[in-house]
Amino acid sequence: MCLAVPMKVIEIHGSPDDFLSGQIAVVDVDGIRKETRLDIVDRWPNIGDYLIIHAGFAIHTLDPKEAETNIRLMREMAEKVETIESSPNRL
Amino acid sequence: MKYVDEFRDPALAEPLIEELHSAVSKPFRIMEVCGTHTMSIFRSGLRTLLPKGIELISGPGCPVCVTSASHIDTILAMAERKNVRIALFGDLFRVPGSTGLSLAHASSKGAGVDIVYSPMDSLELARKYPEDLIVFLGVGFETTTPGIAATIMAAKNSDVDNFAVFSTHKVMPPPLLALLDDPELQIDGLLCPGHVSSIIGACAYQPLVDQYGLACVVGGFEPADILQALILLARQIDRGEACVENAYIRAVHWQGNIRAQQMVNEIFEPVDMEWRGLGVIPESGLVIRKEYEFFDAEKRLDIKVTPAKEPKGCHCGEILKGKELPSQCPLFGKRCTPGNPIGPCMVSSEGTCAAFYKYAE
Numbered sequence: 270m271c272l273a274v275p276m277k278v279i280e281i282h283g284s285p286d287d288f289l290s291g292q293i294a295v296v297d298v299d300g301i302r303k304e305t306r307l308d309i310v311d312r313w314p315n316i317g318d319y320l321i322i323h324a325g326f327a328i329h330t331l332d333p334k335e336a337e338t339n340i341r342l343m344r345e346m347a348e349k350v351e352t353i354e355s356s357p358n359r360l
Numbered sequence: 361m362k363y364v365d366e367f368r369d370p371a372l373a374e375p376l377i378e379e380l381h382s383a384v385s386k387p388f389r390i391m392e393v394c395g396t397h398t399m400s401i402f403r404s405g406l407r408t409l410l411p412k413g414i415e416l417i418s419g420p421g422c423p424v425c426v427t428s429a430s431h432i433d434t435i436l437a438m439a440e441r442k443n444v445r446i447a448l449f450g451d452l453f454r455v456p457g458s459t460g461l462s463l464a465h466a467s468s469k470g471a472g473v474d475i476v477y478s479p480m481d482s483l484e485l486a487r488k489y490p491e492d493l494i495v496f497l498g499v500g501f502e503t504t505t506p507g508i509a510a511t512i513m514a515a516k517n518s519d520v521d522n523f524a525v526f527s528t529h530k531v532m533p534p535p536l537l538a539l540l541d542d543p544e545l546q547i548d549g550l551l552c553p554g555h556v557s558s559i560i561g562a563c564a565y566q567p568l569v570d571q572y573g574l575a576c577v578v579g580g581f582e583p584a585d586i587l588q589a590l591i592l593l594a595r596q597i598d599r600g601e602a603c604v605e606n607a608y609i610r611a612v613h614w615q616g617n618i619r620a621q622q623m624v625n626e627i628f629e630p631v632d633m634e635w636r637g638l639g640v641i642p643e644s645g646l647v648i649r650k651e652y653e654f655f656d657a658e659k660r661l662d663i664k665v666t667p668a669k670e671p672k673g674c675h676c677g678e679i680l681k682g683k684e685l686p687s688q689c690p691l692f693g694k695r696c697t698p699g700n701p702i703g704p705c706m707v708s709s710e711g712t713c714a715a716f717y718k719y720a721e
């Protein structure tokens with residue numbers, strides 16, 4: 270089951286080049302601390318970034334600004350503004 | 361957590377639903393490929409709020425559902441072996457093989473079966489049961505495979521030698537191309553799976569646009585995400601256009617997650633794979649490369665997948681192809697219920713039959 274909600278990074282252990290050290294981030298889920306592996310995440314996160322997590326592995330990092338942008342785009346769409354011609358979600 | 365609420369805020373969904381109503385100019389059919397989409401659409405009650413013109417059909421995107429009876433039988437045969445413990449994601453536990461028995465039965469008869477949250481947990485099991493070979497059941501699509509590849513890598517790096525993976529991993533684009541080749545399947549657009557796309561990138565759907573003129577939009581899993589994707593699909597269809605669009609930019613980029621792709625390529629290689637209902641599809645599966653065969657359960661246990669029959673009367677195959685609804689299966693809700701499932705589409709929490717049963721359509 271996929272969780273679409275990004276979770277906030279509060280601690281990081283290990284480093285991106287050292288596979289033996291155990292690459293782990295601690296994220297905050299409704300006030301509960303949870304560990305997630307960083308072996309396959311697309312970008313090594315910083316504290317305060319958000320992670321999308323699947324089966325115990327972070328798969329995508331986004332910074333707080335990206336997270337905000339996503340919410341804003343949704344709001345704009347909700348306000349019936351034709352955003353799609355100009356917005357970055359047009360690929 | 362404020363961030364979660366933002367995406368679940370009903371005040372956000374209402375105007376999106378209104379906008380969707382005004383975007384739909386003619387009836388159309390969308391296939392939602394991902395089982396998580398199917399469940400989210402039901403659970404949030406979106407189905408009843410959508411404009412009449414939109415027909416949503418489920419596709420082959422529930423990994424447990426598309427696992428063939430022959431693979432389930434092989435798993436059951438492994439579970440019977442002495443000194444083998446099966447580690448799995450919970451959904452597979454109750455899926456019956458061709459004889460009607462499942463891992464749940466095997467477990468009640470004493471077989472070692474452990475439900476885990478992450479494949480990495482199987483390495484803990486390997487330490488806990490040094491006498492046993494821990495076989496992790498690799499069932500899943502592009503989102504699941506990188507984590508399993510990372511687990512094999514971790515096992516190698518930390519010299520865990522009583523761990524192996526039974527790989528029935530599948531990749532998403534090939535079955536979609538196979539389905540679209542079938543002239544009976546009439547669809548106008550594809551709601552592309554969010555987290556699979558996070559790994560393979562939105563670019564993976566360009567062939568569907570180029571070859572079949574299909575509108576493709578990647579969507580997330582919250583109701584607002586799904587509505588946003590449906591609006592983009594409706595607009596494309598209205599304009600008679602087809603392109604790949606991304607309504608899930610917080611998780612998906614055009615090229616996907618290159619690090620995860622590399623991890624998968626290091627450990628796995630493409631193979632022709634059997635899908636329930638769809639048969640064998642060329643290069644639609646992944647098996648462990650020769651260099652890592654020490655972690656390949658089929659090799660370690662010298663076991664072969666042999667053809668097996670699907671449960672009699674079960675229409676999962678037709679449902680996975682988007683050709684039938686669960687209600688068209690004669691066993692639905694009668695002999696087949698979540699309490700006594702006949703086919704995997706009723707077992708999996710992402711299965712279409714389970715969704716229809718639970719949310720009583």
Ligand code: SF4
Pocket residue numbers: 673674675676679686689690691692693696697701702703704705706707713
């Ligand atoms: S209702 Fe049961 S038997 Fe019928 S298709 Fe669904 S899973 Fe198979």
